[in-house]
Amino acid sequence: MTNxxxxxxNDILPDDANHAILIGRIWDPRVSGPTPVLVDGDKLRDISSIAPTVSQLLEIGDLVGKLARPANxxxxxxxxxxxxxxxxxxDKNTAHLLSPxxxxxxxASGVTFVASLLERVIEEQARGDSSKSDQIRTxxxxxxxxxxxxxxxxxEKAADIKKVLIEKGAWSQYLEVGIGPDAEIFTKSPAMSAVGHGAHVGLHPISTWNNPEP
Structure with missing residues (x-):
């Protein structure tokens, strides 16, 4: 690892990569634009002949079947x-990984990570005042x-907890996702907003509150 x-x-591929179908997207200098790719061992293969974008690729009904022969x-x-x-x-004029x-x-589909869920509830109740966090956590x-x-x-236990928290004014939308009866499908980010692999991300300089995400 460097910096x-x-x-x-091995740092970027899953343990079962040899048995998985993995797609991605690269900046392709041949076309001066993005190209969807298939991971084939240690090689990347151009699959733009099936679809020019990942969004269109994922709409294909038998995508797994179409990608079954990488040598094509x-x-x-x-x-x-x-x-x-x-x-x-x-040099960004060379082939490099983009957000898929x-x-x-x-x-995204809830469930929220447990550690993050609790901290989000505390943050919501504290309304940004970190000095109240310990009391609220307790x-x-x-x-x-x-x-x-x-x-x-x-x-039934989750319903009982919800009832008590509502009475205390401490129920949260995050708990509804975490222990409620229905999974939540929600938008994390609009189209074209994700950054590529290894890219820098910006944090507001006044940000001090950290919500843990595994």
Whole structure:
């Protein structure tokens, strides 16, 4: 690892990569634009002949079948080379990794991570005043406990906890997602808003509150 940037394929590929179908998107200097790609071992293959964008690609009914024979698609480069060219400061006229999302809005489906869920509820109740966080944390964990993973979403116990928290004015939309009966599908970010692999992200300089996300 160099300055926190992953330089090894094992750092970016899942353990079951040899048995998975992995797609992505690169900046392709051949066309001076983005190209959807298929990961084939240590190579990347151009799959734009199926669809020119990832959003269109994911609308194909039998996409897995269409990608079952990687050799049908031309090689655009070695994944390791493209990874190296994706680090901050590299020449962006060369092939480099882009965010795999393009024209589709970025969606998520709750469940929220337990640690993050509790902190979000505390932040919401504190209304930005971090000095109140310890007191609120004590009050809320006194009602729901400190291990939300033990509460089955939609269960009678979850309903009882909701009733108590509503009475105390401490119920939260985040808890509705975490322990309520229905999963939530929500928009995380609009189309074209995700940054590419290894890209810098900006944080507002006055930001001091940290919500943990695994």
């Amino acid at each position: 926190g940037f992953p330089t090894n394929l 698609f031309p090689i655009v480069g070695a994944l390791e080379d493209v990874l190296a060219q994706s680090k901050p400061g590299a 999302n393009d024209l589709q809005a970025i969606k 009050e809320i964990t006194g009602i729901i406990g400190d291990d939300l993973s033990q509460i089955e979403p939609g269960s």
